[in-house]
Amino acid sequence: MASLFKxxxxxxxxxxxxxxxxxxxxxxxxxxxxxxxxxxxxEDWSKITPIADASEKEYVCIRAQIxxxxxxxxxxxxGKLICKTMAYDESGAVTLIYFNNKYIxxxxxxxxxxxxxxxxxxxLRGLQMIAPTFKxxxxxxxxxxxxxxxxxxxxxxxxxxxxxxxxxLPEKINDPLPQWVRDRYNxxxxxxxxxxxxxxxxxxxxxxxxxxxxxxxxxILNLGLRFLKQGRREENGIILKKNYINDFISLLPxxxxxxxxxxxxxxxxxxxxxxxxxNRLIQGDVxxxxxxxACAVSHTVIKNGYQAAFMxxxxxxxxxHFASISKLLEGTGIKVELLTGSLTPKNKKLIRERIxxxxxxxxxxxxxxxxxxxxxxALALAITDxxxxxxxxxxxxxxxxxxxxxxxxxxxxxxxxxxxxxIYGDLDISVIDELPxxxxxxxxxxxxxxxxxxxxxxxxKNILQGGQCYIVCPLVEEGExxxxxxxxxxxxxxxxxxNKDFKNIPMGVLHGKMKSCDKERIMKEFSQGEIKxxxxxxxxxxxxxxxxxxxxxxxNAERFGLSQLHQLRGRVGRGSEKSYCxxxxxxxxxxxxxxxxxxxxxxNGFEIADEDLRLRGPGDFFGEKQHGIPEMKIADFSNAxxxxxxxxxxxxxxxxxxxxxxxxxxxxxxxxxxxxxKAGGENLN
Numbered sequence: 273m274a275s276l277f278k279x280x281x282x283x284x285x286x287x288x289x290x291x292x293x294x295x296x297x298x299x300x301x302x303x304x305x306x307x308x309x310x311x312x313x314x315e316d317w318s319k320i321t322p323i324a325d326a327s328e329k330e331y332v333c334i335r336a337q338i339x340x341x342x343x344x345x346x347x348x349x350x351g352k353l354i355c356k357t358m359a360y361d362e363s364g365a366v367t368l369i370y371f372n373n374k375y376i377x378x379x380x381x382x383x384x385x386x387x388x389x390x391x392x393x394x395x396l397r398g399l400q401m402i403a404p405t406f407k408x409x410x411x412x413x414x415x416x417x418x419x420x421x422x423x424x425x426x427x428x429x430x431x432x433x434x435x436x437x438x439x440x441l442p443e444k445i446n447d448p449l450p451q452w453v454r455d456r457y458n459x460x461x462x463x464x465x466x467x468x469x470x471x472x473x474x475x476x477x478x479x480x481x482x483x484x485x486x487x488x489x490x491x492i493l494n495l496g497l498r499f500l501k502q503g504r505r506e507e508n509g510i511i512l513k514k515n516y517i518n519d520f521i522s523l524l525p526x527x528x529x530x531x532x533x534x535x536x537x538x539x540x541x542x543x544x545x546x547x548x549x550x551n552r553l554i555q556g557d558v559x560x561x562x563x564x565x566a567c568a569v570s571h572t573v574i575k576n577g578y579q580a581a582f583m584x585x586x587x588x589x590x591x592x593h594f595a596s597i598s599k600l601l602e603g604t605g606i607k608v609e610l611l612t613g614s615l616t617p618k619n620k621k622l623i624r625e626r627i628x629x630x631x632x633x634x635x636x637x638x639x640x641x642x643x644x645x646x647x648x649x650a651l652a653l654a655i656t657d658x659x660x661x662x663x664x665x666x667x668x669x670x671x672x673x674x675x676x677x678x679x680x681x682x683x684x685x686x687x688x689x690x691x692x693x694x695i696y697g698d699l700d701i702s703v704i705d706e707l708p709x710x711x712x713x714x715x716x717x718x719x720x721x722x723x724x725x726x727x728x729x730x731x732x733k734n735i736l737q738g739g740q741c742y743i744v745c746p747l748v749e750e751g752e753x754x755x756x757x758x759x760x761x762x763x764x765x766x767x768x769x770x771n772k773d774f775k776n777i778p779m780g781v782l783h784g785k786m787k788s789c790d791k792e793r794i795m796k797e798f799s800q801g802e803i804k805x806x807x808x809x810x811x812x813x814x815x816x817x818x819x820x821x822x823x824x825x826x827x828n829a830e831r832f833g834l835s836q837l838h839q840l841r842g843r844v845g846r847g848s849e850k851s852y853c854x855x856x857x858x859x860x861x862x863x864x865x866x867x868x869x870x871x872x873x874x875x876n877g878f879e880i881a882d883e884d885l886r887l888r889g890p891g892d893f894f895g896e897k898q899h900g901i902p903e904m905k906i907a908d909f910s911n912a913x914x915x916x917x918x919x920x921x922x923x924x925x926x927x928x929x930x931x932x933x934x935x936x937x938x939x940x941x942x943x944x945x946x947x948x949x950k951a952g953g954e955n956l957n
Contacts, residue, residue, distance in 0.1 A: 276440060277304030277946070284436050291429070297422040299903075306437045309430075310469055310485070310906045311417035315389055315405070318413050318474055323399065324363035326392040333413065336361045337385045338368070342377040359388060359401075366392060367400040385409050415472045434470050441466065448939025449488060453925070457917060460484045469906075482906065483914070488943075489907040490918040495932070496944040498922065509549035509676055510652045515540050516572040523604065524564070526708065532561050532568075535702040539569045542700070543653075543678050550678035556704030557877040558842025559711050562682045563593060565704070566655050567600050569680060574606050574633040578652030582636045583670055585658050587612045587788045588795055592817055593657070594636045601634070611637035611646070614788035642669035655680045684839065684877075712822075712845040716853045716872045718829075727854050731823055732773055735804045739849060740821040743768075743807045744840055746831045758828060765807040774805070782808040810836065812843055819847030829855035829871075830864045834884035837871055 279302055282292045300306050321332040336359040345354050355370045355377065368388070370376045380386060390404030407413070419430045447454070447462040454461065460468075465484040472478035517536055521528055528536075535554050542550035556562045570580040582597075584590045594610040601608055609632045611623050620640070626632045630649035635641065651674030656667060671677055681699065719727060731741045747760040759767065765781045768774050780794045780803040791811070797803045799818050806812070806821075810832075824844045829837060837855070845851040855868055870883045925932070925940075932941050 276307065276437070277302045279303040279440070281306060281433075284433055286436075287433060291425075294422055294425040295433075298420065298425070303437045303440055306433060307441070307466055307470075308905055309419065309434075312420050313418045314472070314478065315416045315418060316475070317387055317389055317407070318415060320387075320413070322363035323359075323361050323366050323392075326366075326399070328394050329391055331389065331391055333387055333389045334359070334361060334366070335385060335387055336366070338380060338382055341382060342370075342380075344374075344377075359386075365398070367398060368404065369400055370403050373403075380406060387411070387413055415474065415478065417470055438467055438470065446939055448943045449491075450936050450940075453491075453921060456924075457487060457921060459487055462488075485906050486911070486914055487918055487921075489904060489947075490915060491921055492940065492943045492947050493904070493907065494918055494922045495925070495940065496948050498926065499944070509543070509547060509678060510578065510674075511547070512540070512543045512572065512576045512652075514572075514576060515544060516575045517568060519575070520568045520571040524600070528564070528568075529561065529704070529706050529708055531556075531704040531706045532565050532708075535565045535704055536568045538700075538702045539565075539678075539680060540572055543569075543573070549676050550680065551699050552680055553699040553701045554680060554682045554704065555701060556682075556684060557707065558684050558839060559707055559846065560684075560704040561708050562657075562684065562704060563596060564600065566657075566680060566682060567597050570597075570634050570653060570655070571601065571604065571606065573653040573678075576652075578650045579627070579630065579632070579648050579674075580634045580653040580655065581641055581648070581651060581670060581673065582634065582655045582657070583641045583666075584636070584638060584656075586811070587614055587638055588791055588811065589657065590636055590638050591792060591795070596817070597634070597636065606633045607631065608634045608636065611635055611640050612788070613638060613640050614792075615640075639666070642666060642673070646673065648673050650674070651677045653678045653680065655682065657682045658684065684842070712847070712849070712851050714841055714845040714851045714853050714875065716841065716855065716875075718855045718857070718868050718872055720858045721856060724856060727825060727856070728768075728771075728773070730852075731805070731825065732777070734823055735777060738820075739823065740798065740801065740803075740818065741805050742812060742821060742824040742840075742843055743805060744812070744824065744826045745807065745809060746828050747809070761807050761809050764827065768805070768807070777805060778803050779805045779807065782806055782811055784809060784811045810840065812840070817846055818843070820849075822847060822849045822851040823854065824852075825854040825856060827856050829857045829868055830859040834867055834870060834880045835877075838875075838877055838880045841871070841875075 280292070281287055281295045281300055281302060282289070283303060284306075287295070295301075295306070298309065300309055315331065315333075317333040319333060320335050323334050323336065326332045326334065338357045338359050340357060342355040342357045345356075346352065347354055353372045353374060355373060357368050357380075358365050359368050368380075386409070387407045388401060388404040389406070390401045392399050392401055417431060417434075418427055421427060421430065441463065445461075445463045445466075449459065449462070453459070460480045460483075462484075465481040468477045468481035469485060472481060517540060535556075539550060539552055539554075542552060554562050554565055556565075566582065570582070573580050582593060584593060590610060590612050594608065598608045609623055609626070611620065611627075615623070623632070623635075624646055627635055628647045628649060640646065654667075654670045654674070654677050656670065656679075667679070667681070671679060679699075717727075735741060743764065745759060745761040745764050747758060761781055761783050765779055769779060780798060782791060782794050782798075786794075794803065794806070798806045798821075801820060822844050824840060826832065826837065826840060832840070841853040844853065853871075855871060857864065857868060859865075867883070870880060874880060925937070929937055
């Protein structure tokens, strides 16, 4: 199997350079990649449903024939070619409708039985199926895989390529899982699982194949993360001599919550009483006070004679942290500076010289902190904020700036505990599970576009009373893969400016493609109240703190994950005024309504994360990419039972062989290296 990862996808018959490029767009470069490119869903043709018994709006397979040729007409206004006919079985009839398919009458013949697969809907004129797929009786019925596709690549092409790739599997595959593991956990062999995940005969075979492959992937991920953690545990950390937490708390104009105190104590206990470096995640909901915790820990590190570095994903967030942390540390003698890519080369050089000489105690910055020319005199604490936006490699780069410095990573993205144990398996976890006093509850409203005008009227009234507002759009600019009717942030702002009710209201636009200096200017004007309405993309998702902004309206809310919506909602409710989050969506599907109703029902980030994970699945949990961990192909993070099983198996394997020595674990070692190689973990041993 390993050798198939060395065979290019072009080695498959029928795949030339152009077709190979389409597979590359899906991350498929080798035959091995293709075999491990699992279906996203299946069409179950194995169960034949009589037409009369078909449930409306559910996918079904019927066995039927047509008795008369297709009628051909053109749609009024749009000129679409519409082909219709009636299909019959013993229980009833259904109208088949195909659009713009002039060959369909030659493909489906009269008085011949076919299998048709699709959704049946009920209309005033009876039952109908829109463009069902079909197969002849000779094709038989089975379960057919459906894959994630890219432009120009049809599902049939991927299916054919997968079949050819499976034919290249050797007669005997070296299974990475030892026999005792397969026996103990009732797992199928790798050969069976790879073949049946793509071409299962029935649901039982699919279940067995999926269970085996999910188990394997979670096991390999768990073990790889354990070795990352173990590597840090074997290093000699920088041990601090004294705890200065009480000195820091006495400086604060507010009181720490009990949860904040516990997190600080967890960190300082690691750094004062343990020989190995701290490796800790601080996880807290939006507005729970993580920055103050990071500041408190940095204060003690610096008072012990060392430096601290605070890396964040965006310049806006870096500016925010620089302003708030400088204020918290005012009067302590601690020198705080900012290092970002937008600084002039001269200023960057001066700041880097001061870092190297030890003249800067706490440096806050973006990826500029991990460039080769950034050197520290005595780095003892590395902090990353919004951890899911950084990969393993970037975290390791920051750590390489010191002699085994302590690591604190922070995340406001609520993650279910079972998922957290997997994703952050190389970290100890502290949770800030209470909000500071004074945080406002945000009322969440769900509306459709028919009452948008009323919502805008509400926003204008709020602005006239002294408030400010965010309006969030999913797109940056016109033409950015824009579905019909979906406005970009720039288009939305232009349209709102033309509205006579908003002519005299100062408005700004913010998105990630703007120059850093322009983003900084817009945010400064919004923070100072010069801009009253900020039309933005999700660039404001993290970090921006404007207490006077008390309304956020999110357009096309169905296009965002629940956790992302929760993050966006956290931009308001930071001041003393009543705050609102308005979700706008015209999507009325059952799943969309359920997701958005969850936002209305609860403000508990962890409950929202559970629902997000359950409804969207692990693959989409962090948006387009799962930052910071290797890409998962099939692992089901919502299945607590299989997670518990794999974690138990990991413990048993490490008891038997702490370093995975011996031929029995050779396959596991190879799979760990392969999985982590794409996430900056090439140096795993």
